[in-house]
Amino acid sequence: xxxxxxxxxxxxxxxxxxxxxxxxxxxxxxxxxxxxxxxxxxxxxxxxxxxxxxxxxxxxxxxxxxxxxxxxxxxxxxxxxxxxxxxxxxxxxxxxxxxxxxxxxxxxxxxxxxxxxxxxxxxxxxxxxxxxxxxxxxxxxxxxxxxxxxxxxxxxxxxxxxxxxxxxxxxxxxxxxxxxxxxxxxxxxxxxxxxxxxxxxxxxxxxxxxxxxxxxxxxxxxxxxxxxxxxxxxxxxxxxxxxxxxxxxxxxxxxxxxxxxxxxxxxxxxxxxxxxxxxxxxxxxxxxxxxxxxxxxxxxxxxxxxxxxxxxxxxxxxxxxxxxxxxxxxxxxxxxxxxxxxxxxxxxxxxxxxxxxxxxxxxxxxxxxxxxxxxxxxxxxxxxxxxxxxxxxxxxxxxxxxxxxxxxxxxxxxxxxxxxxxxxxxxxxxxxxxxxxxxxxxxxxxxxxxxxxxxxxxxxxxxxxxxxxxxxxxxxxxxxxxxxxxxxxxxxxxxxxxxxxxxxxxxxxxxxxxxxxxxxxxxxxxxxxxxxxxxxxxxxxxxxxxxxxxxxxxxxxxxxxxxxxxxxxxxxxxxxxxxxxxxxxxxxxxxxxxxxxxxxxxxxxxxxxxxxxxxxxxxxxxxxxxxxxxxxxxxxxxxxxxxxxxxxxxxxxxxxxxxxxxxxxxxxxxxxxxxxxxxxxxxxxxxxxxxxxxxxxxxxxxxxxxxxxxxxxxxxxxxxxxxxxxxxxxxxxxxxxxxxxxxxxxxxxxxxxxxxxxxxxxxxxxxxxxxxxxxxxxxxxxxxxxxxxxxxxxxxxxxxxxxxxxxxxxxxxxxxxxxxxxxxxxxxxxxxxxxxxxxxxxxxxxxxxxxxxxxxxxxxxxxxxxxxxxxxxxxxxxxx
Amino acid sequence: xxxxxxxxxxxxxxxxxxxxxxxxxxxxxxxxxxxxxxxxxxxxxxxxxxxxxxxxxxxxxxxxxxxxxxxxxxxxxxxxxxxxxxxxxxxxxxxxxxxxxxxxxxxxxxx
Numbered sequence: 001x002x003x004x005x006x007x008x009x010x011x012x013x014x015x016x017x018x019x020x021x022x023x024x025x026x027x028x029x030x031x032x033x034x035x036x037x038x039x040x041x042x043x044x045x046x047x048x049x050x051x052x053x054x055x056x057x058x059x060x061x062x063x064x065x066x067x068x069x070x071x072x073x074x075x076x077x078x079x080x081x082x083x084x085x086x087x088x089x090x091x092x093x094x095x096x097x098x099x100x101x102x103x104x105x106x107x108x109x110x111x112x113x114x115x116x117x118x119x120x121x122x123x124x125x126x127x128x129x130x131x132x133x134x135x136x137x138x139x140x141x142x143x144x145x146x147x148x149x150x151x152x153x154x155x156x157x158x159x160x161x162x163x164x165x166x167x168x169x170x171x172x173x174x175x176x177x178x179x180x181x182x183x184x185x186x187x188x189x190x191x192x193x194x195x196x197x198x199x200x201x202x203x204x205x206x207x208x209x210x211x212x213x214x215x216x217x218x219x220x221x222x223x224x225x226x227x228x229x230x231x232x233x234x235x236x237x238x239x240x241x242x243x244x245x246x247x248x249x250x251x252x253x254x255x256x257x258x259x260x261x262x263x264x265x266x267x268x269x270x271x272x273x274x275x276x277x278x279x280x281x282x283x284x285x286x287x288x289x290x291x292x293x294x295x296x297x298x299x300x301x302x303x304x305x306x307x308x309x310x311x312x313x314x315x316x317x318x319x320x321x322x323x324x325x326x327x328x329x330x331x332x333x334x335x336x337x338x339x340x341x342x343x344x345x346x347x348x349x350x351x352x353x354x355x356x357x358x359x360x361x362x363x364x365x366x367x368x369x370x371x372x373x374x375x376x377x378x379x380x381x382x383x384x385x386x387x388x389x390x391x392x393x394x395x396x397x398x399x400x401x402x403x404x405x406x407x408x409x410x411x412x413x414x415x416x417x418x419x420x421x422x423x424x425x426x427x428x429x430x431x432x433x434x435x436x437x438x439x440x441x442x443x444x445x446x447x448x449x450x451x452x453x454x455x456x457x458x459x460x461x462x463x464x465x466x467x468x469x470x471x472x473x474x475x476x477x478x479x480x481x482x483x484x485x486x487x488x489x490x491x492x493x494x495x496x497x498x499x500x501x502x503x504x505x506x507x508x509x510x511x512x513x514x515x516x517x518x519x520x521x522x523x524x525x526x527x528x529x530x531x532x533x534x535x536x537x538x539x540x541x542x543x544x545x546x547x548x549x550x551x552x553x554x555x556x557x558x559x560x561x562x563x564x565x566x567x568x569x570x571x572x573x574x575x576x577x578x579x580x581x582x583x584x585x586x587x588x589x590x591x592x593x594x595x596x597x598x599x600x601x602x603x604x605x606x607x608x609x610x611x612x613x614x615x616x617x618x619x620x621x622x623x624x625x626x627x628x629x630x631x632x633x634x635x636x637x638x639x640x641x642x643x644x645x646x647x648x649x650x651x652x653x654x655x656x657x658x659x660x661x662x663x664x665x666x667x668x669x670x671x672x673x674x675x676x677x678x679x680x681x682x683x684x685x686x687x688x689x690x691x692x693x694x695x696x697x698x699x700x701x702x703x704x705x706x707x708x709x710x711x712x713x714x715x716x717x718x719x720x721x722x723x724x725x726x727x728x729x730x731x732x733x734x735x736x737x738x739x740x741x742x743x744x745x746x747x748x749x750x751x752x753x754x755x756x757x758x759x760x761x762x763x764x765x766x767x768x769x770x771x772x773x774x775x776x777x778x779x780x781x782x783x784x785x786x787x788x789x790x791x792x793x794x795x796x797x798x799x800x801x802x803x804x805x806x807x808x809x810x811x812x813x814x815x816x817x818x819x820x821x822x823x824x825x826x827x828x829x830x831x832x833x834x835x836x837x838x839x840x841x842x843x844x845x846x847x848x849x850x851x852x853x854x855x856x857x858x859x860x861x862x863x864x865x866x867x868x869x870x871x872x873x874x875x876x877x878x879x880x
Numbered sequence: 881x882x883x884x885x886x887x888x889x890x891x892x893x894x895x896x897x898x899x900x901x902x903x904x905x906x907x908x909x910x911x912x913x914x915x916x917x918x919x920x921x922x923x924x925x926x927x928x929x930x931x932x933x934x935x936x937x938x939x940x941x942x943x944x945x946x947x948x949x950x951x952x953x954x955x956x957x958x959x960x961x962x963x964x965x966x967x968x969x970x971x972x973x974x975x976x977x978x979x980x981x982x983x984x985x986x987x988x989x990x991x
Contacts, residue, residue, distance in 0.1 A: 007940055017936075020909065020958045024928060027910045027955065051929040060936040 017057050025050055055384045071389075075396035082397060089369060093362045094405045096768070097451060100351075100358040101409030103761075105436070105444045106416035107351045110424075111344050112443075113434040119333050120254050120433070122196035123294060128301070129335040130162070130291035130308070133328040135316075136596075140328055142335060143287035143580050146269055147280050148315065152291075152327060155311045158304045162293040163191035164269060165258065170532070173263070175226055175238035181532075181736075182222065183260060184240070186267035192217075194294040195257060201230040202249035209248070209266040216245045220253040222262040240265075256432075258290070282660040284321040285583045285597075292332060305329040324596065336429045342833060343754055350502060350761045355447070356454075357498050357765050360491045361772045363455035366398070367488055368779055370459040377463050391460045398456025399449075406448030410436075413444065423756065425749040458487065485783070488776050489812055495772045496816025496853065497823060499765035503852055504824035506762035507845030508831055508838060509755040515837040516751055522676035522685060524614035525740035527564075529719065531703040532736045533726060544629060547694055550701055551625075554606065556725050557705060562718050564708050565612040568693055568701030570604035584689060586645060587655035587666050598645040600637070600687040602658055604696045610636075610673050612706045620652045620671035623692040633657075634692055635667035639675045641687035656689070667691065681747065682836040704740075715739075754834060763852075769816075770856035777809045777864040788868055802865040809861030817850060824849070894926070894934045896977060899943065899962065899970040908949070908957035909935060935960060943969050 025046050032042035047053075083090040118124045130152065133140045149164050156162070168184040192204040200220055209215050223233035230250040237246045245265070271280060295304045305328065312326030330338075370377075381390055414436060421434055550568060557566040581599035607623040610616075618639065627634050635656060642651045655666035675685030693701055705722060709715040719737050745752075781788070788801055828840035838845070901907065901915050912935075913926040938944045943966030949959045962970070 003942065004940065016958070017932075019956075021928075021932065023955060023957055024910045024932075049928070051927070056929050056932050059933045 017060055018053075021050075021053050021057060025053070052384050071392075072396065075393045076400055078393060079397040079400040083401060086369065089365060090401065093365055094401060094408065096358050097362060097402065097405035098408035098412060100355045101406050101444060101447055101451070102412030102416050104348075104351050104355050104447055105409060105413035105440060106420055107344075107348050108443050109413065109417050109436050109440045110420055110431070110434050111348050112437070112439050114337050114428070114430045115341060115344060116439070119336075121257075123297075124333070125331070126295040126297070126299075127194060127332040128293055128295060128304070128329040129332050130293050131328050131330055131335075132287060132325055133312070134325050136324045140330075141287060141580075142290050142330075144289055144291045145284050145286050146289060147271070147284045148322070148327075149289065149291050150269065150271065151315055152308065152311055155314075156307060158295055158299045158307045159293040160296040161190045161193035162291065163188045163194050164289040164291045165191060166267075166289045167259075168265070171240060173238050173240050175236070180226075182262040184263045184265060185258065185261050186265050188267055188269045191264070191292075192251075194292050195255065196294070197251060197255055199249040200252045202234040202247070204249050204251075205264070205266045210268045213266060213268075214243070214245060215248045215266060216240075217249040217251060217264045218247050219256070219262050220250055223247075223250045254433075259427075279661060281319060281321050284319065285660065287580060287582075293329075301329065301331065340428055340750075343750065346505075346754070346830065346834075347757055350505065350758050353498050353502055354761050354765050354768075355451075357495050357768045357772075359451055359454040360495045360498075361768050361775075362401075362451075363458040364488050364491050364772055364775055366455060366459040367462060368775060370462055371779075387463075390463055394460040394463055395452070395456050398460075399452045402448045402452040402456070405451070406444055409448075410441070410444045413440075420757075424753055427749075462487075485780070488779065492769075492772045492776045492812055493816040493819065495769040496813055496857070497820035499762065499769040500817055500820025500849055500853055501824045501827055502758070502762035502765045503849035504821070504846055505827065505831060506755070506759045507848040508828060508835060508840065508842060509751070509758055510848075511842055511845050512835045512838045513748070513751045513755045516681050516748055519677070519681045519837075521681060521744070522615060522674050525744050527707050527709060528613065528740040529705045529707060529715075529722070530738050530740055530743065531705070531722065531726065532738070533701075533703060547629065547696075550606075551694070553726065554703075557703065557722060560718070560721055560725070562708055562714065563705055563722075565608050565706045567609035567612045567704050568606040569609055569704060570693060570696070570701050581686070582658055584641070584645060585657050585660055587657075598641065598687065600641045600689045602689050602691065604691050604693045604701075606693045606701065609690070609704070612704045613676075614706075615676055616674040618672045618674060619650065620669070622671060623690075623694070625694070627692045627694055629695050631695075633665050633667040633695055634670045636671040636673055636690040637669055638673050638685070638688045638690075640685055641689060642672050644687055658689070658691075679747065681744075751834070751836075762849075766853050766856050769853065770860040773809060773813065773857055774860040774863060776812070777805065777861055778867070780808060781805060781864045781868045785868075798869045801869050802862075805865035805868050806858075806861045809865075810857070813854070813857040813861075817853065820853075821846065821850075893977070894930060895938055895943075896970070896973040897924075897926075898931075898934060898938065899966060899973065902944065902960060902962045903967065903970055906947075906949075906959045906961040908951065908959050910957065911951075912960075938966070941969075942966075 028046035028049060029042045032045045033039065037045060050056075119127065121127060129142055130144065130149075131140050131142045132144050132148070144164065146164070149162075153159075153162050165185055165187040168186055170181040171184045172179055173182045173184075174180075187205070189205070189207065189210050197204060199217070201223075202217075204217055205215070218233060220230055223230050227233040227236060233247050233250055235247065237244050239245070240263075251264075295301065308327040308329060312322075312328075315322045316324070316326055377390055377394075380393075381387055417434060417436060421431055424431055554566055554568060557563060580601075582602050583597040584600050585597065605623070607625060607627075610622055620636070623634065623636065637645070637651060637656075645651070645656075646654060651669045651672060654669050656669060657664055657666050673690075676688070677683065677685050703722075703726070707715065707718050709718050723737065788804075791804075792801065824846070825840070832840060897916060898912060901912055901919075907915070909928075909932060913928065913931055916924055916926045935944065935946075939946055939960070943963060944960045945963055946958050946960050949957060951957050
C-alpha cells in the first residue's frame with residue numbers, strides 16, 4: 001500500500017514511456033516494411049494499428065499519479081493561457097465580476113457584523129432587554145419604571161445579574177480646566193456584571209459606590225483622549241454639575257453600551273425607607289429607565305420569559321397601577337439591531353440581484369466566445385480528449401476567472417466596506433465594529449464558486465452538445481445557431497427583468513424620500529439656529545437665580561440685530577433619542593390605570609418658543625415672563641393632546657399635571673398650539689405638553705434663534721456674535737451651533753441611506769443590462785448579416801434595416817420589462833414598511849424605472865443597428 | 881474463427897497471459913505482443929492500447945520490474961521481468977482460470 005502510494009508520488013518518467021512506445025512503433029513499421037509496403041505506407045499502417053499513442057501514454061501516466069490533481073493543474077495552466085490570449089474579454093468580465101463580488105462581500109460584512117455575529121460580551125446570547133408590555137394595546141416599550149424593576153428583581157430567580165440604566169445625556173464636564181461634553185449614563189448595581197465585563201484599568205463599580213457616589217467608570221477612548229492612557233486616568237477627577245467626580249476604572253476598549261457612552265455613574269435605585277406607598281405607586285407610571293439582565297446559565301429564554309411574565313401578572317393583580325401591563329423579554333441583540341434588520345436584508349437582496357445580472361452578462365459573453373472556439377473544442381475532442389474532459393476544462397476556465405475575480409473582489413471589499421460605513425447613518429447599531437472576518441471570507445469564496453456554477457455551466461453544456469464533424473468542417477460559422485441564440489436571448493430577458501425590479505424599488509424609495517422632504521412638519525425650520533449648551537451652575541445655585549441667569553442670556557440674544565426671535569427649550573427635539581411618552585393626569589378625572597390615561601411628550605420651553613419656530617398658536621396665549629416660579633403653574637398643549645384628552649371641549653382653563661403626586665401643583669392650560677413632527681416626519685405628530693421653563697428646575701436650556709440671515713456669510717457672523725454672548729456668560733461653557741435644517745436632514749438619514757444605495761445598484765444594473773442587450777444584438781446582427789445584405793440588395797432602405805434590428809432588440813426588452821414589472825409588484829410588498837405616503841402601485845416610480853431602462857435599451861439597440869446599416873451588402877455576399 | 885482482440889476478452893485475462901509469457905523469460909512489449917499472436921495462432925491479438933497500460937499496471941503492482949536493454953536486432957527496448965510476487969500471482973491466476981474454465985465446461989455439457 002505504501003509502496004503504491006510512493007509509486008504514485010514518484011510518478012512516471014514520461015520520456016521513458018514515450019520512448020518505449022516509439023520503439024514499438026518503429027518495430028511495427030519494420031514489420032510492414034518487410035511485408036513490402038513503402039516507407040510512407042508502413043509508417044501509416046503502424047500508426048493506425050497502434051492507435052492513439054498519446055492516449056496510451058496518458059493512461060499509464062494516470063496510474064502513476066494523482067490523476068485528478070494533475071489534470072486539474074494542467075487545466076488551470078491552460079485556462080490561464082486562454083484567458084490571457086483573450087485579454088479584452090478577461091479584463092471586462094473579470095472587472096465586472098470583481099466589482100459585483102466586492103459589493104456583495106462588503107454588504108455581507110455589514111449584515112454579518114450587525115445581524116449575525118453575537119454581541120461582543122461573554123455570554124451575549126443570555127443577555128436580554130427587560131421591557132414593559134401593555135396588555136390592553138399589545139404594545140411593548142423598552143422603558144420600565146423603577147418600582148416595577150425592583151419588584152421584578154426581588155421576586156425573580158432566573159437572572160444572574162439585572163440592572164437598570166438611564167441616560168443623563170451629553171453633560172458638560174470640566175476636566176483640567178477645559179469644558180467638554182461627555183455622554184453620561186446612570187447605571188444601577190449589576191450593570192457591568194450583566195455584560196461580564198472586566199476593567200482595563202482600575203475597577204468597576206462596586207457596592208459602596210452606589211451609596212456614596214462621587215465616582216465614575218469611564219470609557220477607554222475617552223480616557224485616552226483626555227489623559228493619554230487608561231492607566232493615567234485612574235484617580236483623576238473632573239467636575240460634573242459642579243460636583244467633583246473621581247475616576248475609579250476604565251472599561252475594556254470594545255465595551256460600548258448603551259450607545260456610545262463616555263461615563264458611567266453609579267446610581268442607587270433602592271427606595272429609601274419612609275417613602276409613602278402612594279408615592280411609590282405613583283412612580284410605577286414613570287417609565288424613564290431601560291433594563292437589562294443576564295439569564296443564569298442553563299436557563300432558556302422561554303423559561304426566563306415565562307418566569308418573568310408570571311411575576312408581571314402577579315404584580316398586575318396586586319397593584320391597580322399595574323393592571324394593564326406585564327413583563328416581556330427581548331434578546332438584547334434583537335433590541336439593538338431589530339430596527340435595521342429589514343433595511344440590511346433588503347440591501348443584501350438588491351446587491352445579490354446585481355450579482356445575478358452580472359453573471360448572466362458573463363454567461364452571455366462566454367457563449368459568444370464559445371461560438372468562436374467551436375473549432376478548438378471540436379479539435380480537442382477529436383484528438384481524444386473526450387467530451388467530459390473538455391467540459392471539465394471549460395469549467396476550470398470559468399473557475400479560474402471567477403477565482404481571480406473573487407480575489408479582486410475581496411480586496412475591493414476592504415475598500416467598499418469603509419465606504420459603506422462612511423455613508424451609513426452614524427447610529428447604525430454596531431456599525432463601528434464592521435470588518436472583514438473569516439465568515440466574510442468564506443462568503444466571498446462561496447460566491448465565487450457559485451458564480452462559476454452559474455455562468456460556467458452554460459458554455460460547458462453548449463460545448464457538450466456540439467456536433468464534432470460539422471464543427472470541424474465548417475469552421476467559424478459553425479453550428480452554434482439555435483440553442484445558443486435562444487439561451488442568450490433568454491439571459492438578456494432575465495437581465496432586463498431583474499434590473500427593472502431594482503429600478504422600480506429604487507423609484508419607490510426615491511419617491512418616498514421626496515415625500516418625506518416636503519412633508520409639513522408643523523414648524524418652520526429655515527433660518528433657525530440651535531445651540532446646545534450646558535452651563536455648570538446647576539448644583540450650587542438656587543433655582544430662581546438660575547432662571548434669572550438664563551433669562552438674562554435670552555434677553556441679550558434677542559437684542560442682537562439679525563435675531564428675529566430667541567427662546568430656550570430643555571430638549572431640542574429632532575435629536576437622536578426619541579422622547580418617551582409620559583402619562584398625563586387631568587384634574588377632576590379618575591386617575592385611571594396605566595394604559596388608559598392620555599399620554600404625551602413633555603417639554604420645558606420658554607416664552608417665544610412657538611414664535612421662534614413659527615408653530616401656530618391656536619387658542620389662548622403663549623408663556624410669558626410673568627409665569628414665575630412663585631405664580632401658578634401653567635401649561636400649553638398641542639392639538640393632538642387636546643383632541644385626545646379633551647374631545648369636543650376647550651382645554652383652556654383645565655388643570656393637568658404630569659404625575660399623580662399630590663405634592664405637585666396642577667398646571668392650568670393657557671394655550672393650544674399646532675402639532676409638530678419632531679422626530680420622525682413619517683409618523684403623525686405625537687401629543688405634547690409644554691411646561692414653562694421659567695417655572696422649572698432651571699436646567700440648561702438649548703437655545704433656539706430665528707435669524708434674518710440671508711446667506712451663509714451673514715449666518716456665520718451672527719453665530720460668532722451669539723457664541724460671544726453665550727461664552728461671555730460663562731467662558732467654561734461648551735457651545736455648539738447647528739441649523740435646524742441640518743438637524744432635520746439627519747432625521748432622514750435612514751431613508752436617504754436606503755434610497756442612495758439601492759439607487760446606485762439599480763443604475764449599475766441598468767448599465768449591465770444594456771451591455772447585455774448590446775452584445776446579444778451585435779451577435780444577432782452578425783448572424784443575420786447575410787439576410788440583411790440580401791434585403792439591402794433588394795432595395796430595403798437604411799431606415800428599414802434600423803427598424804428591423806431595433807425592433808428585434810426592443811421585442812426582447814419588452815418581454816423583459818413585462819416580467820420585471822410583474823416581479824416588481826410582487827417585491828414591492830416588502831418595501832411597504834419604508835414607503836411614506838407612496839403606495840406600492842405608485843405610477844411615478846414604475847414609469848421612471850421603465851424610462852431609465854427603456855432609454856438605456858434603446859441606446860444599446862441603436863448601436864448595432866447603425867453598424868448593421870454600414871455593412872456594404874456586396875462585401876457580405878461575397879464573403880459568403 | 882475470426883481474430884479476437886484482447887479488449888473483447890475478460891478483463892483479467894491479459895495480465896494472466898502476460899505473466900505466463902514472461903515466466904519463460906524477460907521480454908519487451910513488442911515481442912510479447914507477437915508471441916501472443918503466434919502461440920494463439922492469431923486467435924488472440926494483443927492491442928497495444930491495452931497491452932502497455934497492462935504492463936505498466938503490473939509494474940505498479942509489483943509483479944514485474946522493467947529495465948532498458950537491447951534486442952537481438954540491436955534496438956533499444958524496455959524488458960519486463962517477473963518478480964517473485966509476480967510468480968505467485970501467476971500461480972493464483974492460473975488456478976482461478978482453471979476453476980472457471982472447468983465450471984464453464986461442466987455447465988455447457990450438462991445444463
